[in-house]
Amino acid sequence: MAPEQATPTSGGAEAELNAAANAAEATIARLYGEPLLRLPNDLYIPPDALEVFLDAFEGPLDLLLYLIRKQNFNILDIPMAQVTLQYLEYVEQIRKSNLELAAEYLLMAAMLIEIKSRMLLPKRHDDLVEDVGDPRAELVRRLLEYEQIKAAAQRLGALPQLDRDFVRPSLPVEQGLAPSWPQVDAIDLQRAWMDVLRRAKLTQHHRIGREELSVREHMTAILRTLQSQRFVEFSELFAGQASVPVVVVHFVAMLELAKETLIEITQAEPFAPIYVRLAYSPA
Template sequence: MSTSSIQATELPPAGNNDTTPDVVDGLAFAKLYGEPLFKLPNDLYIPPDALEIFLEAFEGPLDLLLYLIRKQNFNILDIPMAQVTQQYLQYVDQIRKHNLELAAEYLLMAAMLIEIKSRMLVPSNKTQEGEEADDPRAALVRRLLEYEQMKLAAYELNAMPQLGRDFLHAQVFIEQNTVLHWPQVDLNDLKQAWADVLKRAKLVAHHKISREELSVREHMSSILRRLQDHKFVEFSELFDPSRGAPVVVVNFVALLELAKETLIEITQAESFAPIYVRLAYAPV
């Protein structure tokens, strides 16, 4: 990124020997403080501090350091600290001449680079377990990788379309008519509405539960009377599903009570064969 700024001072009137035309093809040469300049000045003076050129603009020390590494295709996991530190200090010397406050942040990173470089020159001592000591560059490499990931993510977010920058909401003026137009109701629509009302009415129907007294003893007596007339009765024939689930349940409980009191026998000829019920034989 290159930026430049030029400041010019106000000049005295040119001499009588100036042969520069006042106007060239009807256009002015330049503008000075907003006024058109139709004559070239005899002496153009530019102060030394008026022209400033920044070859690269960085967002911080990590950005500069990452730029130096990527520009020269260095392995970020094996940074040559001597070369990178030297190049970094050269850039810091340049910005210190123009902006001391900006250079303070970069000087802190420069001190860290010098410290890492000096630690690498000292022979590394092994730990008590016999392992190699940690690389002094490990913390710096981790910070650089994290910064690079965040920077790439920021570029991807910036590339996404943004409201107000890349596109605008479409606005269309629609004239509204104040006259109301009621829709036409068809006969089929009326029938469908009535069917929906009936459907909702069925959903709120009440269910009444009545109490019915059922006696287990009565069902036990009924089963014994039925077995007296038959030698064997199939298990399913002792139940009448048409009388409802409560009666069937009580009848089954009565059957279990009879078997418990050994008044009946429940037999089966083989596996998966029909189950039969008969009266138990009384001992002689």
């Protein structure tokens, strides 16, 4: 009986896994998907490539408040030694490259060092020297005020603003206290008059005699007619007029009333019916 062939053990798979893990640890970067095991000899790293800019903070108080809140320090009992040391580490990163930016931060650093030195001095029990209290009190007051103002600014910034978060729609609307009537064209008035005159000729009666006509009487009749109705069509004013002379006098009376601004002659649109109304509302 032939001896059994030895099956491959798991040692080969473990060796491959270890080799892959070692290669992954040796890989410092990947370039176009390929592992990079060592830095190129001609690699150039700019001096300020890893520079930390403090202008991300809005000022020394903002940086100091960030350090306190980051480590959950009690703002009413600030550990000055730790905070001052961390503050100086941040400022030292830009002091050599950007002295102008670091100037105001250095001023705060000097204040922190002064407060720490005053805290290290022994207290004098002398009646002649007034106790100034905790040297950190003024700094704590400024930090609390700054934190309140910063929180209020964030709340205001979160509110929706016009032209940033929404746009106010605008729709032009024509409004007027009094109705605006279009001006009656002279040609339209002439056409209406010619139509009334044509119908008057069709219904006239031939009578022999002399008739005295008064423009004032016809003006009074027109005003009496308009008092009972709000609008009267132009042609309706001449209803019941028997002859052409009467129609002519009635038309002249209407023009006189319009001239004296006692009536208004209106038209909704061109070629529309013409209406006549009183220029004032009767009491």
